[in-house]
Amino acid sequence: MVLFSSVAAAHRMVAGLPAGARALRALAQAGHDRAELAAPGLLAVDAVLQREVARLCQGMAVGFGDIAALPGRLDPDTPVIAGELLVEGSVPELAVMPRLGSGAGALEPMPEALSCHALDAAEKRIVRATAKPGDGIVSRYVNRPVSQACTRLLLRLFPGIAPLHTTCGTALIALVMTAALLTGTAQGLVAGALLFQAASIFDGVDGEIARATFRSSPRGAAIDSLIDALTNLACVAGVAWNLYCQGQTTAALAGTSGLAAMGLGLWVLGRRSRNNAEGMTFNAIKDRFSQRPSRIKQWLTWLTMRDFYALAGAVLIATGFAAFALYAFAVVAACWLVVVLTVLMREPA
DSSP, X not given: OEEOSSHHHHHOEETTEEHHHHHHHHHHHTTOOEEEEEETTOOOOOHHHHHHHHHHSTTOEEEEEEGGGSTTTOOTTOEEEEGGGSTTSOOOOGGGSOOOEESGGGOOOOOHHHHXXXXXXXXXXXXXXXXXXXXXXXXXXIIHHHHHHXXXXXXXXXXXXXXXXXXXXHHHHHHHHHHHHTTOSHHHHHHHHHHHHHHHHHHHHHHHHHHHTTOOOHHHHHHHHHHHHHHHHHXXXXXXXXXXXXXXXXXXXXXXXXXXXXXXHHHHHHHHHHHTTSOSXXXXXXXXXXXXXXXHHHHHHHHTSHHHHHHHHHHHHHTTOHHHHHHHHHHHHHHHHHHHHHHHHTSOO
């Protein structure tokens, strides 16, 4: 028995899902095949909660009921668990579950003020937990706080939002960035660099929504990786074109050579991931380095990740060092390509 303090608490959106669905999923994940969700005055369950319970608790028989109708039919040995305590994730064995007690004597729900506080805190922790262990320095300390704030806001305003919606948002930012860079003006150059950093930040939202709402999928990761790669290529090509239009031909050629190295490396990584049936991602080198970690490998990984070079490029371009940014990019891209080819050549096909 999962008991909420009120109907509103059971239906409340917590990081994109009704609290009741999250609580029941915890029981399903712990291996239980039957559960009942109850709250004072729970006479009907809205469609969103029903849909999420069906999606998250497949194979588990779920009932819903008013607390007032339970004492006469509740088995004395039935454990009664506060739903607010289950919304964050998986549950251990039943013997160590947080519970209110057993039977009709345990049907005293959590006070409503405490329930609101618990669900507010759970929402924050759920979104905070969507950060990835492999985040770079900039992602960890700059991008994630901003993207997670966006994630919380979007999930509150649009509870039904899907990861693909925000992936399309990142693609839209990339299109506007490309248009700004192709103007060939100094103003367009700065705007494009800032939009690239914005795309780098917003790129985290789709993954955060996927992890917060249990919608992660290989297809979604593949689309996200493809948008990331195209955004990176469009930014470098746009900056090179912009500087070429402003008469900085040598810098433009350096950027083009770096773009070619980057494109070749991404093509090799994409082909490798597809052939190995791992899903379309470009993280093979980062994953390989993480298997035998060292301080040097960690810094090399951080310095070649998108979060770092997006911020570094935005700062350099905004401060008038766009040409230097392209020279640096060409060198880093060439070195990165050598590492990619060397690492992959040592792996079995």
